[in-house]
Amino acid sequence: MTLSRFRDSARYWRTPLLPGADLLTAEYHDHTFTPHWHEAYTIPVIEDGAECYHYRGAQHVAEAGSVPVINPGEVHTGSRAVDEGWRYRVMYVPVDYLHTLAGEIAGRAQPLPWFDAEVIRDADLARRLSRAHQLLEADADRRRTEFALVPNASHALDAPQPDLLAVEGALLDALSTLLTRHARTREARLESTANEPRVEIMKALLAADLTEPLRVADLAQAVGLSPFHATRLFTQATGLPPHAWRTQLRLQRALGPLRAGASVAEVAAASGFTDQSHFTRHFRRMFGVPPGRWQAN
Incomplete structure (x- = not known):
């Protein structure tokens, strides 16, 4: 059957x-x-x-x-x-x-x-x-x-x-x-562990301005580690590399403006995505629907 x-x-x-x-x-x-x-x-x-x-x-x-x-x-x-x-x-x-x-x-x-x-x-x-x-x-x-x-x-x-x-x-x-x-x-x-403050510093830097371009070197310098060790520490602590973690944060922060009625294009730009299609692609992967349909529900 x-x-x-x-x-x-x-x-x-x-x-x-x-x-x-x-x-x-x-x-x-x-x-x-x-x-x-x-x-x-x-x-x-x-x-x-x-x-x-x-x-x-x-x-x-x-x-x-x-x-x-x-x-x-x-x-x-x-x-x-x-x-x-x-x-x-x-x-x-x-x-x-x-x-x-x-x-x-x-x-x-x-x-x-x-x-x-x-x-x-x-x-x-x-x-x-x-x-x-x-x-x-x-x-x-x-x-x-x-x-x-x-x-x-x-x-x-x-x-x-x-x-x-x-x-x-x-x-x-x-x-x-x-x-x-x-x-x-x-x-x-x-x-508490010795590395938790470093992870929190990197999170704060990633979250401070979601439209600001950042490099791994910026995170590494903020916590006094090499780019390799900073990335490895962050990934081990959060389960995602810094760029992917920041993308998830951008998507989470986008929900409030969408709920308030802002256009998808406006939210995409304000959240730091390169364009609306980039935003829509990542949104759909996380929520299973495009942002316009999520907003309309």
Whole structure:
């Protein structure tokens, strides 16, 4: 029996019920995510098919019913693991939101939550995450419809209103279940090493002005190392060479202006890309859709 394959289709959207987050409903077959990172916690639930990805020095496979969480700032890839591809729902949850929730659960301040590299196989958690995501999406669709019907607001008022307590309750239930069952803390990862200040100096230099041309020699001089050793140290610490790390930062910084309505061409120039096509190519590799479509969702 030949299984029908998924198509490359992605929809990014947002909701005021999870401030600062991006959410994704997608299926992929041909698309491959190149090495990249996110500033938020990446919390997917695989609903069908299977995804393979490289993360923390190992190859992982996440099948239907699994939850392959990626910590913020950690480099990873993504592609199909089975012939038909994979379908999933993803929450990109801001660090502050999940950190605050961890403290509320414990009743006191908590270290930053962190998750092991292994795929989480917890069918009950997967169901909770999928349900919360579906409810949030339905509410977002309702809000979009009401906004479109502003000239006929009476029609919007006649539409059935969701129980927002139930939607928010499902979200808090899913994320608190994830935290209480599977989160660790990052304390061990924050132990200082002699090279960490050098890496932070290089990051700061790369991030200071994203339109400013830089050379490896500039980074090396700032930390007192040879260009070879500076590049090797940075790559070992972050998982990406300096130019690729800076490209990822440019893409992350581009999301705010796109969300605010700036044109793709304006954002490309302000983010330091050579032209709009260069920006679009890198954006699509990271987010699975071109920036114009991401902006329109």
